Structure formats: structure tokens, C-alpha cells
Amino acid sequence: MNMEINPSDYKILVVDDVMSNILLLKVILTNEKYKLATATNGRQALEQVAKEKPDLILLDVMMPDLSGFEVAQKLKQSADTAEIPIIFLTALNSTADIVQGFKSGANDFISKPFNKEELIIRVNHQISLVAAKRLIEKKNIELQNTVAGRDKLYSVIAHDLRSPMGSIKMVLNMLLLNLPEEKIGKEMFEILNMANQTTEDVFSLLDNLLKWTKSQIGKLNVVYQDFNLTEVVDSVIEIFTMVAGVKHIKINTNRPERLLVTGDIDMVKTIIRNLISNAIKFSNENTEISVEVNTQDNMAVFCVKDNGCGISEEGQKKLLHTDTHFSTFGTNNEEGSGLGLLLSKDFVQKNGGTLWFESKEGVGSTFYFSLPLRK
Numbered sequence: 001m002n003m004e005i006n007p008s009d010y011k012i013l014v015v016d017d018v019m020s021n022i023l024l025l026k027v028i029l030t031n032e033k034y035k036l037a038t039a040t041n042g043r044q045a046l047e048q049v050a051k052e053k054p055d056l057i058l059l060d061v062m063m064p065d066l067s068g069f070e071v072a073q074k075l076k077q078s079a080d081t082a083e084i085p086i087i088f089l090t091a092l093n094s095t096a097d098i099v100q101g102f103k104s105g106a107n108d109f110i111s112k113p114f115n116k117e118e119l120i121i122r123v124n125h126q127i128s129l130v131a132a133k134r135l136i137e138k139k140n141i142e143l144q145n146t147v148a149g150r151d152k153l154y155s156v157i158a159h160d161l162r163s164p165m166g167s168i169k170m171v172l173n174m175l176l177l178n179l180p181e182e183k184i185g186k187e188m189f190e191i192l193n194m195a196n197q198t199t200e201d202v203f204s205l206l207d208n209l210l211k212w213t214k215s216q217i218g219k220l221n222v223v224y225q226d227f228n229l230t231e232v233v234d235s236v237i238e239i240f241t242m243v244a245g246v247k248h249i250k251i252n253t254n255r256p257e258r259l260l261v262t263g264d265i266d267m268v269k270t271i272i273r274n275l276i277s278n279a280i281k282f283s284n285e286n287t288e289i290s291v292e293v294n295t296q297d298n299m300a301v302f303c304v305k306d307n308g309c310g311i312s313e314e315g316q317k318k319l320l321h322t323d324t325h326f327s328t329f330g331t332n333n334e335e336g337s338g339l340g341l342l343l344s345k346d347f348v349q350k351n352g353g354t355l356w357f358e359s360k361e362g363v364g365s366t367f368y369f370s371l372p373l374r375k
Contacts, residue, residue: 005124005127005128005131006033007032007033007034007127008033008034008035010034010035010055010056010127010130010131011034011035011036011037011052011053011054011055011056012029012034012035012036012037012054012055012056012057012058012123013036013037013038013039013045013048013049013052013054013056013057013058014026014029014036014037014038014039014058015038015039015040015041015042015044015045015048015057015058015059015060015063015068015071016040016058016060016063016089017040017041017060017062017063017064018060019040021060021089021112022038022040024114025058025114025119026038028114028116028119028120029123032120032123032124034123034127037052037054041063041064041065041066042063042065042066042067042068042070042071043065043066045057045059045066045071046071046074046075049075049081049084050081054084055084055085055127055130056084056085056086056087056123056126056127056130057075057084057085057086057087058087058089058110058123059071059072059086059087059088059089060088060089060090061088061089061090061091061097061101062090062091068088068089068090068101068104069100069101069104070104072086072088072101072104072105072106073104073105075105076104076105082105085107085108085126085129085130086105086106086107087106087107087108087109087110087122087123087126088101088106088108088109088110089110089112089114090109090110090111090112091111091112107126108122108125108126110122151213151216151217154209154210154212154213157206157209159210161206162203162206162207162210165199165202165203165206166203168199169196169199169200169203172192172195172196172199173196175192175196176192176193176196179192193246197243197246200243204273204277204340205339205340207270208270208274208339208340208343209339211270211343211347212339212342212343212346215343215346215347215350222263222264222267222350222351223264223265223266224262224263224264225262225263225264225265226260226261226262226374227260227261227263227265227268228258228259228260229259229260229261229268229293229300229302229371230255230256230257230258230259230293232265232268232269232272233253233255233272233291233293233302234253234255235269236269236272236273236276237251237253237276237291239273240273240276240277240280243277243280244280244289247280247283247284247285248285248286249280249283249285249286249287249288249289250287250288250289251276251288251289251290251291252288252289252290252291253290253291253292254290254291254292254293255291255292255293255294256293256294259293259295259300259373260373260374261300261371261372261373261374262371262372262373262374262375263351263352263353263371263372264347264350264351267347267350267351268347268351268371270343270344270347271302271344271347271348271355271369272302274340274341274343274344275302275304275344275367275369276289276291276304277340278340278341278367279304279305279306279308279365279367280306282306282308282309282310282365283306283307283308283364284307284308284309287306287307287308288307289304289305289306289307290303290304290305291303291304291305292304292305295373296370298372298373299353299370299371299372299373300370300371300372300373301368301369301370302368302369302370302371303366303367303368304366304367305364305365305366306364306365306366307363307364308364308365309361309362309364310359310360310361310362310363310364310365311357311359311361311365312361313361316357316359319338319341319357344369348369348370348371351371351372352371352372353369353370353371353372354369354370355367355368355369356368356369
């Protein structure tokens with residue numbers, strides 16, 4: 001292990017009822033710059049452990065009051081001392097003694113009479129394990145704090161921006177409805193339209209961000225209910241008809257009148273919204289998108305197919321992986337965060353389905369997801 005260890009940061013408790021052994025161990029370990037504490041019997045050893053809080057214990061097996069094995073067992077029973085590594089000092093080296101030692105919680109054995117080099121190597125090894133464990137625990141706490149801070153940040157961003165963005169979105173929607181092109185001129189109408197579209201995209205991104213954060217930190221519960229998938233698909237398409245109209249894209253649908261599924265209706269709406277939004281974003285002007293709903297192997301399958309720019313083979317490998325966070329630009333340079341698809345995949349899985357896609361660069365993409373049919 002290539003860790004820099006400073007022996008003076010670690011304390012070793014030496015327990016032996018023979019004073020000459022204690023003195024010998026003291027000399028060897030003090031030369032190595034370790035801090036030392038000592039005890040001459042089992043009861044004293046337990047008192048010293050509580051008082052000195054050593055990082056490692058060298059424990060003689062044969063002692064008059066409590067044997068080393070008994071001391072070890074007592075230490076292992078307390079949560080405060082169970083993790084302290086123990087090296088048994090023993091003149092015994094029969095297999096039965098060694099087995100009993102490991103059962104008592106030994107981390108290692110050193111035979112008497114001591115070999116100085118062997119003693120130092122075994123002590124250094126145990127201390128390096130203690131150091132590594134502490135480093136891992138420290139890094140773990142740092143990581144947990146970082147993750148908690150990040151989740152909090154995402155949540156604050158999404159929450160605090162969502163409300164004002166929602167207000168701006170409503171104002172722009174009202175303006176567009178009440179200020180027709182002939183009233184304000186083509187140029188102003190286009191600017192207003194573009195502002196409206198940007199606001200819709202930002203609002204959608206914030207919505208995704210908020211849901212993604214909640215989902216990742218386990219604060220998003222799936223509320224299962226039976227509902228008509230066709231109705232949900234139609235309501236989402238209705239919202240996107242105007243957005244598609246701006247790029248002169250026609251949305252064709254092929255679905256049954258009723259298809260009852262079981263799942264979380266809000267999550268399913270989010271999935272459909274993201275997939276249709278992407279299809280529009282990556283479609284060229286004056287093209288068509290087809291949305292289909294059917295059944296296959298006891299599952300309802302939703303499918304949206306575009307004739308747009310498609311995804312490169314390299315891009316396809318990165319898509320739907322949290323670590324790569326792949327994103328690209330739409331046909332009108334609409335910016336994508338890649339978050340919508342990750343969220344959709346997450347939501348589909350939470351609802352007991354699968355999300356998959358087929359794509360060919362320059363030809364278009366088809367995205368599918370499945371949901372359990374109502375039992």
C-alpha cells in the first residue's frame with residue numbers, strides 16, 4: 001500500500017504479564033516512532049483500551065487473570081472497541097490455538113521469542129490497514145456531503161426557478177394569443193414566438209431537473225393507478241401540436257380508442273412529453289412524426305418515430321447512460337440537455353417497463369417504451 005503513514009499518529013497498546021517482554025516491545029516500537037501504552041494483565045488491558053483508545057493491540061495469550069482470547073472476546077462485544085485490530089503474542093503455535101485465536105477476533109499472530117523484522121512488518125501492515133480504512137471513511141463522508149450538497153443545489157435551482165418561469169410562460173402564452181401577426185408585424189410576432197418557445201423549453205428542463213433530483217434522492221414515489229394510455233397520449237400531443245406547427249411538422253397518430261394500463265400517470269405523461277418533444281426537436285421542417293400505441297406480449301407499447309437527423313452510432317452507445325450524459329442539438333439548433341431521456345428511462349423502469357430505441361444517422365429515430373397492461 002503506497003500510503004504515507006506517520007507512525008507517531010498511531011498508538012499501540014502492549015499487553016504482557018512478563019515485564020521483560022513489555023520492555024523489549026517498547027524499545028522496538030518506540031524506535032519505529034509509534035506511541036505506546038502498556039498493561040500487565042487482562043483487566044488492566046481492558047481499562048487501558050477504554051482510557052488510551054489505541055489503534056492496535058499487541059496481546060499476550062497466556063496471562064494469569066484473563067487469557068488474551070478472553071480479553072479479545074470482551075473487546076469484540078463492544079461496538080466502541082470491536083474494530084481495534086489485535087495481534088496475539090504467543091508461544092503456542094498449534095493449529096487449534098491459532099483457530100481459537102482467529103475465532104476470538106485475531107487479525108494476526110506473532111510467535112515468541114520475537115523476530116524484530118517480522119514484528120515490525122506485521123505491526124506496520126495492521127497500521128496501514130487502519131490508515132486505509134480511515135481514509136476511506138473520510139472520503140466516504142466527503143462524498144456523502146458533496147452528493148447531499150449537489151442534490152440540494154439541484155432542488156433549489158429547480159424549485160426556485162420553476163415558479164417565475166411558470167409566470168413568464170403564462171404571460172408569453174397570453175401575449176401570443178392576444179397579439180396576432182397582423183397586429184404586431186411578422187418580425188415582432190417571430191421574436192415573441194421564439195421567446196415563448198425558449199420559455200417552454202426552459203420550463204420543461206426545470207421540470208425534468210426537479211423530477212430527476214427527487215427520483216435520485218428517493219423522494220419521488222410511484223403512485224400506481226389504472227388509466228387509459230390513449231387519453232394521456234392525446235392530451236400530450238394536443239400540447240405539442242402548436243410547437244410542431246412552428247416547424248411545419250405534422251404529428252400522425254395510430255392508437256386504439258382505449259388501452260388500459262397500470263402505472264403512475266404523471267410519470268407516464270413526463271415520458272411521453274420528453275419523447276415527443278425530442279422527436280420534434282430532431283425533425284426537419286415539413287416532415288412528419290408518427291405516434292403509435294399498441295400491445296405486445298402483455299404490455300402496452302408506445303412508439304414515436306421521426307424522420308429527422310438520427311443519432312450517430314457513437315452517440316447511440318452513449319445515450320441512456322448517466323455517466324456519459326450525452327446531448328446534442330436539434331435541427332434548428334435547439335439545445336438538448338440529455339436529461340429528458342435519462343429521466344424517461346428511470347421513470348419507465350420505475351413503472352415496470354422498458355425504454356429502447358432504433359436510429360440511423362440522417363434517416364431518423366424511433367423511441368419505444370412499454371408499460372404493464374391493466375391486470
